[in-house]
Amino acid sequence: MTRQIKLAVIPGDGIGPEVIAEANKVLDAVLVGSDVVIKRSHFSLGAARYLETGDTLTDEDLAAIRANDVILLGAVGGVPGDPRLANATIERGLLLKLRFELDHYANVRPSILLPGETSPLTAPGTVDFVVVREGTEGPYVGNGGAIRAGTPHEIANEVSINTAHGVERVVRYAFEVAQARPAKKLTLVHKTNVLVYAGALWQRHVDAIAAEFPEVSVDYLHVDAATIFLVTNPARFDVIVTDNLFGDILTDLAGAISGGIGLAASGNINPSGEFPSMFEPVHGSAPDIAGEQKADPSAAILSVALMLDHLGLPEQATRIREAVAQDVATRGSAPAGALSTRTSDVGDRIVQRLSR
Amino acid sequence: MTRQIKLAVIPGDGIGPEVIAEANKVLDAVLVGSDVVIKRSHFSLGAARYLETGDTLTDEDLAAIRANDVILLGAVGGVPGDPRLANATIERGLLLKLRFELDHYANVRPSILLPGETSPLTAPGTVDFVVVREGTEGPYVGNGGAIRAGTPHEIANEVSINTAHGVERVVRYAFEVAQARPAKKLTLVHKTNVLVYAGALWQRHVDAIAAEFPEVSVDYLHVDAATIFLVTNPARFDVIVTDNLFGDILTDLAGAISGGIGLAASGNINPSGEFPSMFEPVHGSAPDIAGEQKADPSAAILSVALMLDHLGLPEQATRIREAVAQDVATRGSAPAGALSTRTSDVGDRIVQRLSR
Numbered sequence A, B: 001m002t003r004q005i006k007l008a009v010i011p012g013d014g015i016g017p018e019v020i021a022e023a024n025k026v027l028d029a030v031l032v033g034s035d036v037v038i039k040r041s042h043f044s045l046g047a048a049r050y051l052e053t054g055d056t057l058t059d060e061d062l063a064a065i066r067a068n069d070v071i072l073l074g075a076v077g078g079v080p081g082d083p084r085l086a087n088a089t090i091e092r093g094l095l096l097k098l099r100f101e102l103d104h105y106a107n108v109r110p111s112i113l114l115p116g117e118t119s120p121l122t123a124p125g126t127v128d129f130v131v132v133r134e135g136t137e138g139p140y141v142g143n144g145g146a147i148r149a150g151t152p153h154e155i156a157n158e159v160s161i162n163t164a165h166g167v168e169r170v171v172r173y174a175f176e177v178a179q180a181r182p183a184k185k186l187t188l189v190h191k192t193n194v195l196v197y198a199g200a201l202w203q204r205h206v207d208a209i210a211a212e213f214p215e216v217s218v219d220y221l222h223v224d225a226a227t228i229f230l231v232t233n234p235a236r237f238d239v240i241v242t243d244n245l246f247g248d249i250l251t252d253l254a255g256a257i258s259g260g261i262g263l264a265a266s267g268n269i270n271p272s273g274e275f276p277s278m279f280e281p282v283h284g285s286a287p288d289i290a291g292e293q294k295a296d297p298s299a300a301i302l303s304v305a306l307m308l309d310h311l312g313l314p315e316q317a318t319r320i321r322e323a324v325a326q327d328v329a330t331r332g333s334a335p336a337g338a339l340s341t342r343t344s345d346v347g348d349r350i351v352q353r354l355s356r
């Protein structure tokens, strides 16, 4: 008996197609000999498609994507400053729209400093933590507006919306992640001393749910202090739970201290299973190096590992992680972010390790 | 003829009084032989006073403070988690209230890595930049609220308010700061691809005012990307202009990479001169080490230098900066943030250098 998994693939723009090619290679390799069959549907979405057709994500696209079990996304976005892409058309009309429409409320972003990786920190110590970033609320909801725009009397507001429904579920998910890890430690990051209403909501739910997870130790940091600890003592972190905007900021910083954004994977998870979850590298489309086989596909490949975990295939996920770790350990000291070999070489090497 | 300067001193809580004692010592020493006379008024404000009297900042306090030319503040805030200080009473009722009531719209926070200082970064390169953080708008305005609080239907909103008036003036101030520096480079940091209304307002004002400062080169970074560059290439920064919340986050990170928060000074400036500007170390009240003479007073002392610049006494400001730099260079390698000598020893040493 075979198990069929319907996978929507969105290679996207820039380096997206290159890193997704390697991710797909690795996915196929790790499933050789298993009873799992991947049925892929490809979606041409992104800045290129938008500039051609004017569409970012149509209702038909969305319906077709929804019919899958999981989604693998490379990167979307055109050349920075392209006036035809003003107003963050791609980010809001495609990437964020997918996260919102598919109710990806738990954005899971692990940070691990692997042996052989170079951190910009002198003494990083053990870096092995996960940020659980809320994905459907906060200042990302798009409920802002401006009056008298372009005049000396302009007022532009941005509204951060936080609900008990939205906070409760992501905090619970973060506790479950913490409970499953050896250190079992959860840190709420917010700015409760300034954003007192949203902060109180977050703190109250963390306090309440903590009672259900007596083994998990809990603490709190203001977001400004959290950035200090990320560079002075990242080992203090195990699981961080935080809102959409703080999570955006902290995960880029976390990626930077743990060997660079070339290894940062992420899952946009809909834990209820109502909609397909989406897995993507944290990095962007990097149009400046697109097509040059210079991008590190490791983040995309590690996103496949997160996807396999989500699909209940932890053995395969672990094999991918081990192969990537081995590859990183033997890469030699390329300057941070740079790749001394071609994008496809990295994929080939990892495939080779998997088939040993 | 002597020039009298009326100085409001707010030592505050925790280590505040200790570091302010040294700052005052140094201020007196640097003015010996000048025609400047400091007339101090002391204000007992902070968590201790609030717990005793229930007052954070009365109308009378505010009027008395307003009657001064400048303000020197140590640090305010009680023991974290003290239930009597819930709802950020001190932060909002005192510190932020001072910034808002005195229209401190330019919060200026320089970051310099001095010779002898230890950065957590392996290869920090030259760290010498200034963050100009907006101080009177953004998500700090306190225009949030919650409905159905404590129920499963709770909705908690936070509103970031951004006005042409508020953005224009701080952007202009930042351009002036950039114009006066050798590198003449200004980086706007925001999140224009998500916070599109506020982002557009900021970007438009930067673009418009740039035309008046043809010598200043201008670029833009998303806040998440800015945190990456702060740890991988801080030398790329000269002047950063950003909103209240992003500035809060970036300046703590900037403090951490440039030798620690023990050296981070700040000015809450009202450039129009309508109200007294306020100078304070970026660090908090650190009640855990209060009274132990363990706090580094350098940030408070460097805040005095910023104050002297603001008062049109740049020669004295430079002398203080040089004395602090010399002291740091000869301190030997104490672990980051720790002080190998007593708080008052640092002040004494700097006074001694000033009188040579």
Ligand SMILES: CC(C)[C@H](C(=O)O)[C@@H](O)C(=O)O
Pocket (backbone or CB within 6 Å): A091, A092, A095, A096, A248, A282, B193, B194, B224
């Ligand atoms: C592209 C942008 C909208 C996105 C975000 O802010 O979430 C990105 O920075 C990320 O972290 O995935």
Ligand SMILES: CC(C)[C@H](C(=O)O)[C@@H](O)C(=O)O
Pocket (backbone or CB within 6 Å): A193, A194, A224, B091, B092, B095, B096, B248, B282
């Ligand atoms: C204490 C707090 C309200 C304050 C802020 O957020 O501005 C502090 O973090 C700072 O940076 O001065």
